[in-house]
Amino acid sequence: MDRRKYLKSFTVGAIGTGALLQSCAPGEKTSQVAPLNHDRTPEEKAHYEKLMSEKFFTEHEMKTITVLSDYIIPKDETSGSASEAGVPDFIEFIVKDMPHHQVPMRGGLKWLDLRCNKEFGKPFVEGSGEQQTAMLDQIAYPDQAKPGVEQGVAFFNLMRDLTACGFFSSKMGIKDLGYMGNTPNQWDGVPDEVLKQYGLSYDQRTLDISVKFDS
Amino acid sequence: MADFQIKKNPKKYDVCIIGSGAGGGMAAYMMAQAGIKTVLLEAGPMYDPKKNVTQMKWPWESPRRGASTAHRNFGDFDAAYGGWSLEGEPYTHKDGTKFDWFRSRMLGGRTNHWGRISLRFGPKDFKRKSIDGMGDDWPIGYEDVAPYYDRVDKLIGVFGSKENLPNDPDSIFLPPPKPRLHELIIKDAATSIGIPVIPSRLSILTKALPDNKDRGACFYCAQCNRGCQVYGDFSSSSVLVNPAINSTHVDVIANAMVREVLTNDEGLATGVSYVDKTDMQEYTVQARVVILAASACESARLLMNSKSARHPNGISNSSNIVGKYLHDSTGAAMGGILPKLIGRKRYNEDGVGGMHVYTPWWLDNKNLDFKRGYHIEYWGGMGMPGYGFGFGMQGLNGKYPGRDGKMKPAGGYGALLKDDYRYFYGATFGMSGRGEAIAREDNYCEIDPKVVDKFGIPVLRFHYKWSEEEVKQARHMKQTFAEIIDKMGGVVTWGNDGAEKDYGLEAPGRIIHEVGTTRMGDDPKRSVVNRYNQAHECKNLFVVDGGPFVSQADKNPTWTILALSMRASEYIIEEMKKQNI
Numbered sequence: 001m002d003r004r005k006y007l008k009s010f011t012v013g014a015i016g017t018g019a020l021l022q023s024c025a026p027g028e029k030t031s032q033v034a035p036l037n038h039d040r041t042p043e044e045k046a047h048y049e050k051l052m053s054e055k056f057f058t059e060h061e062m063k064t065i066t067v068l069s070d071y072i073i074p075k076d077e078t079s080g081s082a083s084e085a086g087v088p089d090f091i092e093f094i095v096k097d098m099p100h101h102q103v104p105m106r107g108g109l110k111w112l113d114l115r116c117n118k119e120f121g122k123p124f125v126e127g128s129g130e131q132q133t134a135m136l137d138q139i140a141y142p143d144q145a146k147p148g149v150e151q152g153v154a155f156f157n158l159m160r161d162l163t164a165c166g167f168f169s170s171k172m173g174i175k176d177l178g179y180m181g182n183t184p185n186q187w188d189g190v191p192d193e194v195l196k197q198y199g200l201s202y203d204q205r206t207l208d209i210s211v212k213f214d215s
Numbered sequence: 216m217a218d219f220q221i222k223k224n225p226k227k228y229d230v231c232i233i234g235s236g237a238g239g240g241m242a243a244y245m246m247a248q249a250g251i252k253t254v255l256l257e258a259g260p261m262y263d264p265k266k267n268v269t270q271m272k273w274p275w276e277s278p279r280r281g282a283s284t285a286h287r288n289f290g291d292f293d294a295a296y297g298g299w300s301l302e303g304e305p306y307t308h309k310d311g312t313k314f315d316w317f318r319s320r321m322l323g324g325r326t327n328h329w330g331r332i333s334l335r336f337g338p339k340d341f342k343r344k345s346i347d348g349m350g351d352d353w354p355i356g357y358e359d360v361a362p363y364y365d366r367v368d369k370l371i372g373v374f375g376s377k378e379n380l381p382n383d384p385d386s387i388f389l390p391p392p393k394p395r396l397h398e399l400i401i402k403d404a405a406t407s408i409g410i411p412v413i414p415s416r417l418s419i420l421t422k423a424l425p426d427n428k429d430r431g432a433c434f435y436c437a438q439c440n441r442g443c444q445v446y447g448d449f450s451s452s453s454v455l456v457n458p459a460i461n462s463t464h465v466d467v468i469a470n471a472m473v474r475e476v477l478t479n480d481e482g483l484a485t486g487v488s489y490v491d492k493t494d495m496q497e498y499t500v501q502a503r504v505v506i507l508a509a510s511a512c513e514s515a516r517l518l519m520n521s522k523s524a525r526h527p528n529g530i531s532n533s534s535n536i537v538g539k540y541l542h543d544s545t546g547a548a549m550g551g552i553l554p555k556l557i558g559r560k561r562y563n564e565d566g567v568g569g570m571h572v573y574t575p576w577w578l579d580n581k582n583l584d585f586k587r588g589y590h591i592e593y594w595g596g597m598g599m600p601g602y603g604f605g606f607g608m609q610g611l612n613g614k615y616p617g618r619d620g621k622m623k624p625a626g627g628y629g630a631l632l633k634d635d636y637r638y639f640y641g642a643t644f645g646m647s648g649r650g651e652a653i654a655r656e657d658n659y660c661e662i663d664p665k666v667v668d669k670f671g672i673p674v675l676r677f678h679y680k681w682s683e684e685e686v687k688q689a690r691h692m693k694q695t696f697a698e699i700i701d702k703m704g705g706v707v708t709w710g711n712d713g714a715e716k717d718y719g720l721e722a723p724g725r726i727i728h729e730v731g732t733t734r735m736g737d738d739p740k741r742s743v744v745n746r747y748n749q750a751h752e753c754k755n756l757f758v759v760d761g762g763p764f765v766s767q768a769d770k771n772p773t774w775t776i777l778a779l780s781m782r783a784s785e786y787i788i789e790e791m792k793k794q795n796i
Contacts, residue, residue, distance in 0.1 A: 037276055039267035041260070041296055044286045048278070072628045086275075093278045094602075141624040142609050157609055160628065164605035164636055169274035169281070174600060177640055181565035182271060182599055184434035189393035191562050198555065200399050209376050209414070211390040211421040 051096045061109050064125050065091055065159075071136060072163040079176035082167045090166035101158070108155025112139075115152060186213045221488065224500040226466075228254045229791065231487055231502035233473050233517065236324025237773050238759040238780040239508030240451030240459075241367075245784035247462035251791070254500055255456070256471040256489060258509070259320030262327065262452050264294060264442030271436060271444075274601040282602030288317070290601070294442035294450070295319040295328030303669030307676040314541075314660075314677035315724035316512060322469065323452030324510065325727065330569045330592070331417040331439050331448050332771040333373045335364050335778075337382030340651075340768035347586045349684075350654045353765040354737045354746040357384070363778035371449045371777070372424050374567075375416035383575040383770075389421045391571065392435075395564050397553065397595040397644045398572045404702035405574065410591075410695065415573045418449035418774075430454070437598070439568025448568065471498070472670055475521040476505055476756065482525035484756045490670045504755045504787055504796055507733075508780065511762040512541070512660050515732035516675050518743070518750075518758075519662045531750035534740045537733060538661050540654040541679060542767055544728040545589065546721035547689040549696040549710030550645030553595075553703060554615060557642045564596050576769045585687035587651035588769040591695070595644025605636045610708065612639070643708070646699065648692035651769045652685050654731045658723070679723040689720035728772050733762030748783035755796040759783050 036048060057065065069082035069091070082088075095101040112135070113123040120131045127135070139145060139152035140160075167173040189210070195201055202210075230246050230253040232239045239255060246253040264270065269292040274280045277291040284291060288298025297319045306316055319325045338357040344350050361384070368387040375388040391414035394402060402412040419439060423432040430453075431445030439448045446453040459465040470492040477485045477499065486501035507514040515538045519529035529537060576588030612635040613625025623631065663676035693712065700707055712719035723729075736742025739751035744763050750756040759780035761772050768775075790796045 036278075038269045038272045038292065039294075041286060043302075044284070047284070047286065051278075073633050074630055076630050076633060090278075090280070094280075094282070097279050097282070097284070136628060140628045141626045143613060143625050156628075157607075157626070160608065160626070160632070161606045164608065164632075165280065165600070165602055168604050168636055169600045169602065171273065171275050174273070174275075177600060177637055178561035179597060179599055180561055180563040181597070182273065182436060182438075183563070184436065185563055185565070187392050187435040187564075187566045190396045190399065190564070191560075194396060194560055194562065195399075197560070198396070198400070200396075200403070202393060202399075206393060209390060210393045211374070 051093065054096055055092075056096050056102065057092055057106075060123070060125070061106070062088055062092065064109050064112070064123075067125050067132070068159055069163040069166075071132070072160055073167045079172050082163050085167050085170040085172040087163055087166040087170070090170075091162050094162060094166075101162070104155065104158055108151070108158065111151050111155060115149075188213055219497075221497040221499055224254075224498060226254075226500075228252050228466075228500065228502040230254070230504045230506060230787070231256065231500055232506045232508055233487065234258075234324060234507070234509035234513070234760065235322050235456050235467070236451050236508060236510065236760065237326050237776045238761075239506070240323065240326070240455035241777050241780035242506050242508060242759050242784045243459040243465050244455040245781060245788070247459035247464045249788045250462075250464055251788065253459075253465045254502065255459070255465055255467045256473055256487065256500070257320075257322050257467060257469050258472045258492075259296060259322065259470065261467070261469045262294075262322040263457070264446070264450065264453055265444050267294075267442065268444060269294060270438050270441040272441075274599065280602040289328050289440065292438075292441050293328055294440060295325065296321045304674070305666060305668065306674050307663045307666055309676050309678040312677065312679050313722045314679040315722055316675070316677070316729075317724065317727045318510070318513070322456060322467070323450045326449065326451040326773070327442060328440060329727070329773060330771070331419055332569065332573075332592070333386070333416055333418040333449070333774045334590075334770035335384045335386060336360070336768045336770055336775050337380075337384055339382045340766065340770070343587070343766050347580060349586055350766050351734075351736070351741075354735055354742075359746075360775070360778050360782065363782045364774065367774060367777045367781060371418055371454055372420045373416055373418045373774075374414070374421045376414040378413055380575060386416065388416070391415065392421060392567055394571045395566055395596050396559075397556065398570070398593060400553065400703050401593050401644070401646075401699065402572055405699045408698060408702055409577075410574055410699065411577050412572050412574050415570045417567060417569050419567045419569070420447045421567070429458070433567055435565055435567060437565035437568050468500070472672070473509070473517060474670070474672055476507075476517060476530055478521065478523050478525060478530065478753065480525070482523075482753060484530075484753055504757070504791065506787070507756070507758045507762075508760045510760050511730050511732045511764075512675055514758050514760055514762045515660055516662070518733065520673055526752070530756060531733075531743050531752040533752060534743075536741065536743050539656050539659045540731040540734050540765075541658050541660055541677075541729060542652045542654045542731050543723045544726040544767060544769075544771075545650040545652050545681075545685045545688055546647060546726040547692045547710075547712075547719040548645060548647035549693060549700065549707060549719075550643065551700050551705045551707040551709070552611065552639070552643050553705045554642070555704060557615060558618060558638050559597075559641050561597065565599075570594055583691065585691065586653060586684050587688065589648040589650030589688060589692060590769050591646055591648055591692075593644070593646045597641035608632070608635060608639075611635075614706075644705065645710075646696050648689070648696075649726060649728070649769065649771070650685070650688050650692070651767055652723075653682065654734070654766050655682070660732060681717070681720060681723065686717050686720055689718035690714075693718050728761070728767055730761035730764035730767045730772055733758045734765050735763040736765065747786040748779060749786070757783055757787060
């Protein structure tokens with residue numbers, strides 16, 4: 001088989017298998033927990049189902065996380081917002097999966113509400129847009145933060161990390177980022193225009209010895 | 216316990232192999248080729264990357280976006296089950312020392328997680344004591360192993376380039392892939408200050424092997440660590456054990472946790488006893504020859520736990536050498552950002568599952584304040600995002616002008632922050648050294664007299680300390696990395712560790728190259744197995760994992776485990792024919 005056909009056959013095969021695994025026969029009952037579409041040991045399956053049966057954040061906490069995540073990653077001309085990409089659900093899962101995030105997240109949310117209560121008499125989500133951004137401006141810029149809000153800065157750093165990684169590892173986020181891999185291909189070196197941009201080139205020996213593609 | 220009984224497997228085998236990683240997989244393959252009736256015991260489940268698929272999955276298909284878990288320490292999509300700790304299977308430490316033990320109980324063992332870096336040891340690597348007076352020489356030399364390296368190259372496949380270096384012998388290579396952008400920049404920088412950068416040597420099929428219809432060529436997804444559905448890279452399950460099973464000469468018993476090697480009144484091995492993890496019942500299996508390939512530490516544990524009147528201190532351990540001379544590669548790393556790559560053009564630069572270039576050891580220790588060398592591995596570029604992507608942006612986006620050319624305060628939120636993740640994507644890189652430690656008698660594993668695992672098997676207790684040699688080597692690594700990064704025009708963002716942190720030298724065990732616990736030698740008082748991996752004190756028992764290594768080179772051990780296992784297997788087949796065993 002020539003190489004191009006070989007690659008093509010693999011692509012089709014891979015997509016075909018994935019689609020089969022994801023779809024259910026008509027009338028078949030779907031389990032409550034979405035099944036995972038990659039290799040799982042029995043222990044991993046049990047762990048996943050256990051986590052999915054638990055709820056960590058309260059409704060109020062989830063609401064706060066949703067508002068905060070959309071402040072961090074808002075919708076713009078390229079892609080949607082963090083909540084549109086499912087970031088709050090990711091954060092709910094990840095704190096159950098990584099219990100070391102639980103106290104910093106829960107305590108951080110509480111810290112934020114208490115601080116807001118002190119400054120404008122309401123929890124964060126009930127403040128006006130101006131009140132909310134005024135609050136965030138105090139804790140979102142570590143080098144400019146005033147003494148007394150260090151705990152808020154630490155919480156917001158964590159919130160920023162979880163939001164950004166949740167967003168950019170989502171389908172929407174990866175498209176936004178422009179990651180172009182995870183697909184069968186032939187690596188034949190850095191594109192010429194990129195080499196040119198950086199003033200680089202492959203030396204003759206590298207060209208001579210490197211793998212060549214017939215199609 | 217009224218119904219406690221040990222079930223005897225009625226089938227008698229010629230050969231019983233414990234462990235299905237590189238060493239055990241090769242032994243099974245060789246026995247299958249010779250038509251020898253063999254049983255392969257694996258402590259974990261069956262595994263086949265074609266069926267147990269994590270390759271080509273997107274991060275969002277994992278609810279944790281690929282983050283590591285207690286069940287898969289190298290990430291949710293990694294092929295290798297297990298990791299630094301296994302539930303119900305502890306190990307302990309002595310005198311407050313540290314050793315981390317990575318275990319992957321599954322078909323193929325730890326070949327399911329490795330960088331596919333496939334380096335031959337060089338002539339000097341077998342004779343280090345003669346060169347620097349430390350440790351011991353191997354009883355064999357490069358010339359003894361070279362024909363087997365050749366055969367492993369052809370059987371399994373490895374890409375690379377002919378360099379004619381004195382202590383980094385060339386393999387029979389498939390063509391290497393071209394360097395990625397950051398690799399070109401690293402190569403230019405390093406070579407300009409006298410540090411060689413050459414194509415890496417990985418067991419990945421850049422071309423399909425001519426005589427192998429079962430394996431396809433690499434399609435450049437960069438995910439070898441997830442296991443390859445077309446068997447385009449080497450892992451023991453897909454490349455060695457599968458063909459062995461298909462030969463019908465080899466039976467595999469999965470989930471078989473071996474307790475001890477059984478011996479008779481003459482002290483010869485008669486088989487092994489094991490617990491079946493699926494029913495927790497006790498079994499024995501009989502064989503003419505027993506081959507241990509359970510990993511350096513696990514095989515040592517088995518020998519020490521196999522006590523009898525003839526072997527009161529465990530098998531082949533009257534010298535008390537089993538478990539001693541444990542040594543792992545040294546490791547230290549540094550990384551940074553390359554400002555000129557900020558805002559870079561997008562294209563698919565996945566490439567193979569690992570680096571396309573590396574630096575072999577290039578200096579002479581005579582002119583240095585430490586013994587033994589290291590090689591350097593490089594990484595970076597536009598990889599697939601997953602858990603951890605973008606973490607710590609507040610440490611980056613305040614240091615460089617943004618797309619508009621203006622500086623702004625670190626951290627932040629909103630549209631500007633969102634754009635920073637795009638802007639800095641693909642501009643980071645890292646490098647790590649993997650060096651040779653000196654094998655020492657006082658770095659060892661032994662049986663903990665007080666602790667058993669959930670199967671009732673006494674566990675290992677580790678005692679391991681780095682010496683000044685390894686610490687100074689790590690210092691040299693860091694100095695070298697800083698020089699290369701400076702020359703690249705890069706900025707170090709992590710790994711700038713000083714003396715207070717032993718220059719970032721990783722804890723022993725972390726590099727997962729531990730070897731030496733059943734070392735080979737001609738003198739039974741100073742070694743456990745002979746030059747053919749045969750136990751000095753039990754002639755029908757062999758060890759074919761990393762245990763028999765006298766010294767670990769500045770290379771990864773897998774290619775040498777494979778070559779030595781092939782060599783030992785041929786010896787076993789010959790000795791069986793001659794009725795010597």
